[in-house]
Amino acid sequence: GISCEMMLSCNRLFNGAHLRKSMPLLPTGYFAARFCESRPPNDSNDIHERPHPVRILVSQTHDPFFNLATEEWLFRSGDITRPTLFLWRNEPTVVIGRCQNPWKECNIAKLRENGVHLARRFSGGGTVYQDLGNTNFTFLTSLANHDKERNSQIIINALASLGLNAETSGRNDLMVGSYKVSGAAYKLSPPRALHHGTLLINVDMTALAGLLHPNKLKLQSKGIASVASRVKNLRELSPLATHDSVCAAIIDAFCSHYGAARIEPEVLEPSQLSSIELLEKVYREMRDDAWRFGMSPDFSHHLEGRFEAPSPWGSIDVHVQSTKGRVESVQIFSDSLHPDLIDLLSEGLRGVPYDPAGVDLALQRTAAAAAAGPA
Known part of the structure; x- marks a missing residue:
């Protein structure tokens, strides 16, 4: 499991892009x-x-x-x-x-x-x-x-x-x-x-x-x-x-x-x-951002946590491989009752800038695709 503090930190990580000041x-x-x-x-x-x-x-x-x-x-x-x-x-x-x-x-x-x-x-x-x-x-x-x-x-x-x-x-x-x-x-x-x-x-x-x-x-x-x-x-x-x-x-x-x-x-x-x-x-x-984040060395990032009911997510285990500031590959393991959503999220994250703004945009697109349903 993961502490509430860590869960909040992960949530802030994905949504912090809205706080960017011009x-x-x-x-x-x-x-x-x-x-x-x-x-x-x-x-x-x-x-x-x-x-x-x-x-x-x-x-x-x-x-x-x-x-x-x-x-x-x-x-x-x-x-x-x-x-x-x-x-x-x-x-x-x-x-x-x-x-x-x-x-x-x-x-x-x-x-x-x-x-x-x-x-x-x-x-x-x-x-x-x-x-x-x-x-x-x-x-x-x-x-x-x-x-x-x-x-x-x-x-x-x-x-x-x-x-x-x-x-x-x-x-x-x-x-x-x-x-x-x-x-x-x-x-x-x-x-x-x-x-x-x-x-x-x-x-x-x-x-x-x-x-x-x-x-x-x-x-x-x-x-x-x-x-x-x-x-x-x-x-x-x-x-x-x-x-x-x-x-x-x-x-x-x-x-x-x-x-x-x-x-x-x-x-x-x-x-x-x-x-x-x-x-x-x-x-x-x-x-x-290409200089601030894109100059980052290649690295892997492992996040894990558990969402309690009534959330449909259950436990989630995310492995991100980042190359030159972008998500090269991502694997998501979960006991979620919505495996199709997990697949959508994995696909949506590939290739985006690995920073709060890039991840947030990918999550929004994934949510929109899930709401639209199958093509």
Whole structure:
């Protein structure tokens, strides 16, 4: 049998598509771009004689698809002769790695119910929950100049200025004491390199635990499972830790490392950004279900339960094989008194997108076919 909670979760899974919210093509908001230029040689005003400047951008919009698209746009077309820092944060979002399976990493139904976005980034690594209590940092350089230890040290130095003693742990984490406060991922594509990570400042830990805990179903996958870690908000470790103070500390540490002095921020208007063809193209791709779900690895999903009288279904045991985000095959075993309906449902699910909207549409079509009766 299956618990009432699991039955409700399965029901929400199939019907959550109705809760999808429409999103504008391009968000409102703007970027504040801060530029730090290296100190010029003595008695020289010729900018061409200065060492390479560094660039810092701070996003003021919280649309996760736009921020991730901007990061990718910077990676593909930014000036890699200048070390670049991009600081940003997202409204509630679960972000999965390029090769991960969303059905394994998070509870899709709960995301829909709570209005939480699902986004897939272009880099690898594990799944993270983000909200406005989470600050994201991105370092962009040439591949020849890429050094993840140096970048991690910049973040460590920034946290030290706030009274936090952080150190590296494992392949990509930062720890304060026994608690993980930051994770990172990397993308290397000659001649470019990207290193980005998260900092937990005041994240909703209840949401983090609930949304990243998948339904207790038998799920086997060829994807990469995220490793659960003990995490803690920086705000609990230092009252000085806020989004603004952490960003300021990172900017100071970044400029200090490269011997650069600050100048006034340059503000970019939304009208300028919307005219950037590559940015808009990547933004569309980030929002597309074909990217978010279709990039999922092949996997099998096993759901089982029992419907009590007066439901005619009885026990039901469903085995779904998904390939590239679509139902390749489905087997349904049941002691239902309506075997013809089981056959209709099996046939109706084949080939549909394996997401709440696709499954919901298949169920509606099956119900309509059953109501119409034999042809």
